Amino acid sequence: MSALCSQLQYCNEVGKKLKASGIRVEVCSGERLPKLIRNAEKQxxxxxxxxxxxxxxxxxxxxxxxxxxxxxxxxxxxxISRTKTASENRTFL
Structure with missing residues (x-):
């Protein structure tokens, strides 16, 4: 997840909900969006x-x-629903 400072609170709320559902989450902020996307793709x-x-x-x-x-x-x-279904069926989202 990535966000500007003004959206960080919403990101944290979403992150907590996803974690509670068993989905691994990391909230990233502070860098430009294209760089965050590129780093995620490299990883x-x-x-x-x-x-x-x-x-x-x-x-x-x-x-x-x-x-x-x-x-x-x-x-x-x-x-959450689509991710759990994809995980159970071992398919991609």
Whole structure:
């Protein structure tokens, strides 16, 4: 997850909800978004949740997959459900 300072509180709330659901989460901030995305791709992180002002306003997250590219906006509950289903079926999101 990445965010500017103004979105950091929302990111932390989302992070706590994802962790409570058993999803590994790391909230990253302080660097420019393209650099955060590039670093995540280099580290072969399978999924990234990107949070900006639009996501905070709509209470969603934008998901980027290492395998499928940008998956678009989705609610936190939808992301949790899709992630658990993909994990159980051993498929990609």
């Amino acid at each position: 072969k992180i399978p999924l990234m949740a990107v949070v900006g002002p639009k996501e905070v306003e709509t209470e969603t997250i934008t998901i980027r997959s290492r395998f499928a590219g940008e998956l678009g906006n989705m609610s936190i509950d939808e992301f």
